[in-house]
Amino acid sequence: MKLIFAGLIGAGFSAHTCEKDWSYDGASGCYKVLDTATKWKDAKKACEEIGATLAVPTDATVSDIIFRNSRETRVWLGVERKDEKWQDLNKKEISYSEFYPNQPDGLWTGENCIELSDAGTIFATAYTPHFGAGWNDENCKTATIKPLCQKSCDGCSPNNGCPAGWKQDEFGDGSNCYKISKDKKSWGEAECECAKTGGHLAHMTDRKANSYYQHLIRKNPESFWIGYRADKKKKSFVTSNLEKVGFSDWIPYTPDNYAKFGEWCVEMRDFGKNATDKVTESWDFVPFFAGWNDRRCPDELKYICQRDLGGATAPLNCTVYLGLNSGTSRDQYSLGAIIISLMACFIH
Numbered sequence: 001m002k003l004i005f006a007g008l009i010g011a012g013f014s015a016h017t018c019e020k021d022w023s024y025d026g027a028s029g030c031y032k033v034l035d036t037a038t039k040w041k042d043a044k045k046a047c048e049e050i051g052a053t054l055a056v057p058t059d060a061t062v063s064d065i066i067f068r069n070s071r072e073t074r075v076w077l078g079v080e081r082k083d084e085k086w087q088d089l090n091k092k093e094i095s096y097s098e099f100y101p102n103q104p105d106g107l108w109t110g111e112n113c114i115e116l117s118d119a120g121t122i123f124a125t126a127y128t129p130h131f132g133a134g135w136n137d138e139n140c141k142t143a144t145i146k147p148l149c150q151k152s153c154d155g156c157s158p159n160n161g162c163p164a165g166w167k168q169d170e171f172g173d174g175s176n177c178y179k180i181s182k183d184k185k186s187w188g189e190a191e192c193e194c195a196k197t198g199g200h201l202a203h204m205t206d207r208k209a210n211s212y213y214q215h216l217i218r219k220n221p222e223s224f225w226i227g228y229r230a231d232k233k234k235k236s237f238v239t240s241n242l243e244k245v246g247f248s249d250w251i252p253y254t255p256d257n258y259a260k261f262g263e264w265c266v267e268m269r270d271f272g273k274n275a276t277d278k279v280t281e282s283w284d285f286v287p288f289f290a291g292w293n294d295r296r297c298p299d300e301l302k303y304i305c306q307r308d309l310g311g312a313t314a315p316l317n318c319t320v321y322l323g324l325n326s327g328t329s330r331d332q333y334s335l336g337a338i339i340i341s342l343m344a345c346f347i348h
């Protein structure tokens with residue numbers, strides 16, 4: 001009986017995901033980058049040969065998912081210029097685009113096809129490998145780029161295994177529930193608010209998870225607190241439950257403790273051209289460029305709570321976090337505080 005039950009669950013689950021090696025967009029589409037770089041027309045054909053079409057994004061989701069699991073830096077999209085208009089594969093003028101600033105620029109030089117590019121590689125390092133996806137017009141006949149194929153997944157639907165008021169990661173690994181706050185709080189108060197539900201401010205353990213939270217900030221374009229802060233000596237950053245940070249996604253030149261303001265807490269922020277709370281002109285070459293930034297803990301921001309899917313829901317003690325609100329070296333890192341925090345970890 002148990003086996004049959006498990007079998008049913010398994011069958012139900014598989015109906016909600018794309019085929020192996022295809023990425024789910026959280027709605028009804030699946031995407032895959034093919035291995036062979038080709039001219040645009042051959043790319044179109046290559047997708048058709050596997051029962052798919054060259055991808056035509058209708059929102060930024062594709063940009064947020066497509067570069068996260070690979071080192072691809074550019075892919076062909078199914079958008080072509082005809083009579084000075086951009087049209088999809090059905091020859092219909094597109095209603096959505098995501099061009100880099102100063103693009104498209106190739107009307108007179110034969111750049112009549114679109115690539116989705118990842119300009120972040122300009123600055124690629126081990127720590128900031130990818131950011132700032134956007135569109136660029138390229139030469140259909142001379143450029144060789146890998147095709148991004150798309151197909152619909154009729155049985156797909158967003159995950160919904162989280163408690164009411166929470167959402168499950170729609171196109172990441174689905175192992176977390178999250179909630180973006182409506183209110184704004186200091187980092188410490190925000191962490192406490194999350195702790196009340198058995199969770200914590202969001203941790204991003206790998207690029208895939210990070211990309212998912214970047215997607216959220218694009219949809220809700222306002223900085224939010226995430227679950228990282230400076231360690232006791234203020235030499236490096238730790239997670240909200242004092243664990244070592246593995247993956248990180250600092251914006252280049254951060255953490256900078258700007259003007260020595262005491263930036264001991266971490267926000268996720270969009271530094272791109274289209275950011276609603278823009279602070280710098282430095283990253284204007286991409287419309288969207290989200291990453292981590294150190295910031296003063298007392299600043300009041302939105303925040304994003306995270307909890308394990310199916311994890312404990314008992315409230316956690318968070319008094320340790322409130323000390324950070326002063327933004328000074330008050331005793332937030334005292335021995336007692338650390339013990340309380342470690343207890344919180346064990347309870348968790």
Ligand SMILES: [Ca+2]
Pocket residue numbers: 103104105106111136137138
């Ligand atoms: Ca161009």
Ligand SMILES: [Ca+2]
Pocket residue numbers: 254255256257258263293294295
């Ligand atoms: Ca900073």
